[in-house]
Structure formats: C-alpha cells, structure tokens
Amino acid sequence: MPLTDLLARAAMRSAPADVTDLAPLCSLIFGRLRALGWAPSGDLRGRPPSLADSDEALLAALVRGDAAAFDALFDRHAAKLNGYARRRLQLQPADAADAVQEAFLVLFQKAEAVLAHEPVNVPGFLFGTLRNKAAHLLAAGSREAAAGPPDDRELSLDEGALAALLQRETAERLASLLERACNPLEQEVVSMDLDDRDGPEIALALGITPNYVRQLRHRALAKLREALAEEAPS
Template sequence: MGLPADSLSDEALLALVARGDEEAFRALFRRYAGSFLALARRMGLDGAAAEDVVQEAMIRVWQKAKEFDPRRGSARAFLLTLGHHAAVDEVRRRAARPLPLEPDPEREEEAFDLPGPGLDEEGHLDRTRLGRALKALSPEERRVIEVLYYQGYTHREAARLLGLPLGTLKTWARRALSKLKEVLREP
C-alpha cells in the first residue's frame, strides 16, 4: 500500500480490507475499537463482555467488508451498524441465561423484588415461568420490556426507537414490571 493506512478514508480502508489488507484492518481497528467499546457499554455490557463485542465487531468488519456499498450509506454507518449488531447479539446471548434478580445500580429501571417460587438455587428466575409471565403483558408492554431488558437500550434510546414520548415509555415499563411482579408472585 502506497499511503499510510491511517491517512485513508474509512471507505478506502474498507475497500482494502475487502481485498484482505491487514494494515487497513489494523487502521480501522484503531479508529473504531473505542466506538465499539462505548456502544457495548451503553447497552449495559462491561468488562470482558464489552471487549468481546469489540472483537466480534472487528471479525464482522473483516468478513463483511466486501458487502459495503457507498451508494447505500457511509462507511462509518456501515461499521457502526456491524458494531451495534455485535453488541445486540451479546446482550441476547446474556439474556438467554437465567436472569439474576439483583438490581443493577447503573441502570435506570426499577429492580424486581420477587419472592422465592420460581427461583433456582442461585436466585435466578426460571425462564419458562418468566416466558409465561411475559404473555400476560400487552404487545406494547412486552415490546418495551424486550427493548429495555433484552436488547439493553436505555429508556431514552428505547423511546426514540419505539417512537414514544419518554414519559409514556417509562409509564408502560413501570406498569409492565408491576404486572410481571404480580404474575410471578402467584404459585
């Protein structure tokens, strides 16, 4: 490569990565690793999970660079979309595990305070029981819970994504959590 990779545009770097250029790949890593890490943290991931998102996002960059089409959007949007998808996949992987009932002080939503039935020996909620409880919610409430808790969006991001005023989203989330608590208290 004639020019130093760091001086090239994202579009040029992606074109080089599509041809297997490792120096261009390293330049994109230097440019976007921090953004991918910040994205993972905004979605509630930290430590090793957030670093896994960075690695997974960069693997996707290497594998999908050939799919970039500048007529469909900017290289930055393409790269950040790959990072977002990697973060969402990690959040979903984590959500597939039993859900702990301990509140996370970093999150703005209310914590569950549920009694014993349906918990395993580590204090995790039985996923089958939670699935049945989720069916008691309206489709709108279920979608709000899915976006907040399973996809890891903040209240503000979820409101924007769902096209709802922030206050409405918070009301629906509170109402949905109350319904879940009520249903999950039943034996």
C-alpha cells in the same frame, strides 16, 4: 431508511470513546484476520490515519492486504465501539471485547457487500454488527422473570400503545427513543415486531422463548412510554 440502520446511526451518535485495553484487542483482531486467510504484505504497520483516507478507501485497501489500512480503521472507530459496548451497553470487559472483535471480523468478511452498498457506511455497519452481537450476548445471559409474562389485558394495551406511538413518531425519532431507553435485546424485539414477525419467529431468531419475547416487548414499550413522558412539557 430501515429501523435497524437508524438504530446503528443513533448508537454511533451516543457512543462514548473508551481506549481501555485497545492495544491487545487490536493485536487479537489482526491475528484473527490472518487466521481467516487475510495476507498482509509489505512494511505497512504504524501509518497514522489521515482525514484524507475515507472509510471506503481504507476498507478496500484492507481487503487487498494493507495492514496500515486496518490500523487506520481500528484507530478511527475502535474507541467508540469499545465505549458503546462497555459503558452504554454495560457489557463485561470480555463480552465487550468479543463484540468489538466480531464487528471488525464481520466487516472484513462482508467487505464486498459493504463496498457495493451506496453510500458506503463502514461505521454504520460496525455499530449494527456490534448491536446484533450485544443482543445475542444479552439473550444468552438473560433469565426470564419469576413472575411470568404480563397478563393478556396488559399485552393488548401494549399493542395499542405501540400503534399509537408509531402514528406519532417518525422512524428516526423512534430509533432515537429506542436507543436511549432500551437495551439491544429489547430493541431487536421491537424492530422485528415492527417488521411483522410474530413471537415464535422472533424467539427463534434470538434463541429465547416466545414467553420471554412477550416480556421484552412489554418492558420496551413501558420504557418508551416513560421516555416520552419525560420529554412531554410540564
């Protein structure tokens, strides 16, 4: 399984529920879906979600215009998405709402591809989209350290540390460490680095400078080493 999917799974497991401001957010997303061309029909609102309704069935019904399916998907996943954005990622309320909103809108826009993927993983897609949005919000609001990038000796040591880490840890274990120790922007840098994308490519994808990519990578590896050291037997 790709590291990005494993990171989404790790985010799902660690997400706390937070119901703050969910009602207005639900109404906002409902309106945005209609603006995208979604046409809900019939007396469909307010049906309570049932454990018998799979995410796959609900998403297919949502695409067909079943507004109750939207309610059920929102009620099932929004609190944990909101909690992850607000508490785990420490986003401001407006940014958290924006990230959760985008997760549901992108799910609707890419529903056909999500439904065609086996197995269908609606929560994984939602959390993956949320992580991606959070990374770009962090990139847009970040500032490079005044001290500048690490020197070349530190960078070369980090490259060796990353290689050693990958030799010891499985992809799932690495995803768990990244999710616990690093913010989404640092996670994205490490993930793309592991996909053999160079600094300029990563910088272009995230809208930051190559210099800042080096800093983020350095910080992420330092956090991973610290997380591993905390787990080592004394």
